[in-house]
Amino acid sequence: MTSSIDNTLINATVTRREDQTDEIAVFELSSADGSALPVFEAGAHIDVVVAPDLVRQYSLSNAPGETTYRLGILNDPNSRGGSRQIHAELEAGAAIQISAPRNHFPLDLNAEHSLLIGGGIGITPMIAMAYALKQADKSFELHYCTRSEHKAAFLDELKREFGEQLVLHFDDAGEDQRIDPKTLAAARPGTHLYVCGPSGFMDWVIEQGKAAGLPDNQIHFEYFNAEVDISGEAFEVYAEASDITVQVGPSESIATALKAAGVKVQMSCEEGVCGTCICDVIEGTPDHRDHFLTDEEKDDNDQIALCCSRAKSSRLVVDI
Ligand code: FES
Structure with missing residues (x-):
């Protein structure tokens, strides 16, 4: 998987905003053209385009099967801008672009x-x-x-x-x-x-x-957020699909180094929790720093979060 993000955006409208506490606002979204929004499963989230370069993920909190979406958003003082901007600007009637739902947190309905x-x-x-x-x-x-x-x-x-x-x-x-x-x-x-x-x-x-x-x-x-230490020894990354080699310095991320070399890397959280930047590893051993991949997936060493993870080997080859 070179990236888990679906680039097809949906035009939606905020049909209701309710400030339920002094920090949490609840937003209901409908499709802008009145059609039903794509169905979702419990645990799913959507990307919300807060600004052209600012995309954030929020979980859907209404009942699966409903054709509108409901988000509960905390005005987080530690936020890097997304939730603050939404609280300040997103009122009922506003137009907004969102992704279709994705689910990295599925529910097992067969559990006892x-x-x-x-x-x-x-x-x-x-x-x-x-x-x-x-x-x-x-x-x-x-x-x-x-x-x-x-x-x-x-x-x-x-x-x-x-x-x-x-x-x-x-x-x-x-x-x-x-x-x-x-x-x-x-x-x-x-x-x-x-x-x-x-x-x-x-x-x-x-x-x-x-x-x-x-x-x-x-x-x-x-x-949905995490402290992540991206520092470590320098190493080399070859982006095979782009045919570009970069050196990743001790305090920069693979994504930063690739972007500086002109490789387009899709990112959102930039702290290893959302999965947007996950990329296949073709060669080398990742040093996983993210909170997105499961322990089993980390042990497989065939995927890496480019925003925060590093390499245990001196060289990584990734599929981007
Ligand atoms: S951008 Fe979210 S995990 Fe890397």
């Missing part, structure tokens, strides 16, 4: 039990999953972890739709409100664990799931 854990704005893909599990009449729990009740979006809807399957955890409500993923996962060995949220929170939940004995194929996650 599903434990959905959303931290903060990471609740958004979990809501779509909860709707899919409810529609399929499957066993699940939806855990929503936030700092406090007034920081939580979607609350009335979640209480109404999921009743006792919804469990709320508010940090400011004390220790006994805190989630214990290890105990929850250990209680039912056939459980599939899904988590999305801030990277430190996710790392902790994933560790807890592993400590509870869940195998890797029952632990599913989607990072």
Whole structure:
């Protein structure tokens, strides 16, 4: 796979904006020409073209099967511009370009039990999953972890739709409100664990799931941002399809070096979480730094995230 991005953009309209908390706005999108938007599966996200050179990914949070899309977007003070600009500029009636849905975070509807854990704005893909599990009449729990009740979006809807399957955890409500993923996962060995949220929170939940004995194929996650260290020894990259060789310096990324040499590299998050820059490796051994590929995919060493990963070998040949 040279790139996972679908270049076909859809013209959409913001049909509704609702500021549900002081940090989270919910946007509903419809096709600009009134046709149905492409169907999506739980866990899917879309690219949103915020500005010509600024594309961001957001999870779809409505029920699969609906022909409109709903996004919940946090006005993140640490954002590199995307969510801030959306909060400042995107009002009801605005035109916007989006991609068709893509799903790197699929739900296994055959699981005996599903434990959905959303931290903060990471609740958004979990809501779509909860709707899919409810529609399929499957066993699940939806855990929503936030700092406090007034920081939580979607609350009335979640209480109404999921009743006792919804469990709320508010940090400011004390220790006994805190989630214990290890105990929850250990209680039912056939459980599939899904988590999305801030990277430190996710790392902790994933560790807890592993400590509870869940195998890797029952632990599913989607990072939406991450701290990534791109530094290391210099190495050489040959971009085979472009027939260009570059040297990647100790503190630059492969993508930066390739772009400087005129190779077009599609990127979005630039921190190893979205998968837009994933490229096939033809020769050499990657030094994986991303949070997108699974451990198994990393072990295969036949794909690399060009925005952040490096090489363990002195030379890499990549298919771009
Ligand atoms: S641009 Fe998102 S993983 Fe590289």
